[in-house]
Amino acid sequence: MNILKSSLFTAGIIGLSLAAAGCSSSNTSGGHQKTKDLTVVFLPGDSAKEAGPARTALANEIHKATGKKVSVKTTTDYNVAIQAISSGKAQIALMGPDSYIQAHKQNASVEPILTYSGKSGTLKDAQYHSYIMVPKDKVNQYKVNGKFSLEKIKGQKMSFVSNTSTSGFAIPAGAIQTSFKLKNKDDLQQSNKFFSKVLFGGSHQGSAVNLLKGDADVAAFDDMDLVSYGKFTNDSTKAGADFKINANAPAPFNHVRGKESIALAAYPVQNEPIAVNAKTVNKSDTKKIIKALTSSRITKDKKFFAPANAKVHSLLPKDGDTQFIAISDKWYAPTHKVLGE
Structure with a gap:
């Protein structure tokens, strides 16, 4: 496949x-x-x-x-x-x-x-999606020539899920590695290297909360672990996907209800x-x-x-x-x- x-x-x-x-x-x-x-x-x-x-x-x-x-x-x-x-x-x-x-x-x-x-x-379609997301109110800072881009994420505060997470690290980190032509992904796991600060949320929920609370500027997480807490308001399969936290979302999203994030990039992942x-x-x-x-x-x-x-x-x-x-x-x-x- x-x-x-x-x-x-x-x-x-x-x-x-x-x-x-x-x-x-x-x-x-x-x-x-x-x-x-x-x-x-x-x-x-x-x-x-x-x-x-x-x-x-x-x-x-x-x-x-x-x-x-x-x-x-x-x-x-x-x-x-x-x-x-x-x-x-x-x-x-x-x-x-x-x-x-x-x-x-x-x-x-x-x-x-x-x-x-x-x-x-x-x-044939047994897949979900991994995203590199930024807060909706700051998404224009990451556009290049009006298009969503990874170009400006370098030097920002980044949140991954775990370095053993497929959609919360391996895939998005691989995308960043390719985009910036890095030799490996090692520097992406350490603060003051490629990113000014690197956080690991421990779960997809945790990584999303890091972003929506403002502890991170950019975050990686997937859809299947988040759709019980919010919904996509548009096409969830590509850059520009808009994810909004439900008004009644339980912890850990009870303090970020209603907040939205936009995908700079979206990647399919095997189920x-x-x-x-x-x-x-x-x-x-x-x-x-x-x-x-x-x-x-x-x-x-x-x-x-x-x-x-x-x-x-x-x-x-x-x-x-x-x-x-x-x-x-x-x-x-x-x-x-x-x-x-």
Whole structure:
């Protein structure tokens, strides 16, 4: 699948147990034992309080499918989630493409089993978007010859999500690297290098808040983690995309309600996977999980898929015929290539 039209292509732990949770510890060398219980780990963006019912719904379905006790592990740091799934301390994860690839790099037994489709119900449009945003009231400062441009972001205060976030760092940083012909992305992570100050929000929500509160001049974040808190007022697929925070948005956006940001650039990203550590989840259980989550019942369940304006905070956004589709690592070949992993 051609994810980009150009050369730019560029997660404190809260335990919520469905039963007495327990998972066997292991090491990253691959000498894991198949576990009697299962733990599902989530990245920071999916660890927000309002996403609790959706996390529980996923854990419930895995429990029903496998008959095993399932617990939920939330995180405030991308690396915690990556280490949890790669080490086998967690056996299943919902994670971004880059986080998955980093975990797979640490342990090849970490494999994607599912992703969610696009509006078409297929993998052809199974993508979301990564943005480089600025406050709406300052967007004219970043235009060059009347057009949105990255040219003037150098020297500004920048907020990324995490250096292991696909859409919150890898892709936008890669775009900046290409645009400015930088040798690598290292300087983009440090203050007083390319940017006067570099912040990491820890989640897409956190990065957006850094921008809207004025702590950052420019910020990177994606749409799928933000659409429950606001909406795009125009075309969300290209530069100029206008994202406005809802008037009733909960924390952490309760202090920036109504504020807007404009995209200087927008980049498509392959949808995130549900991954398993194959050394700790047997093939039979994996097949049962795939069968359960790809059922029409789950496709229609609003705890799993709901429109951005729905009152319920779903696990994933619903648009058209969105549904889970079984995949393998081969599907992420474009992201592997872009990230060089």
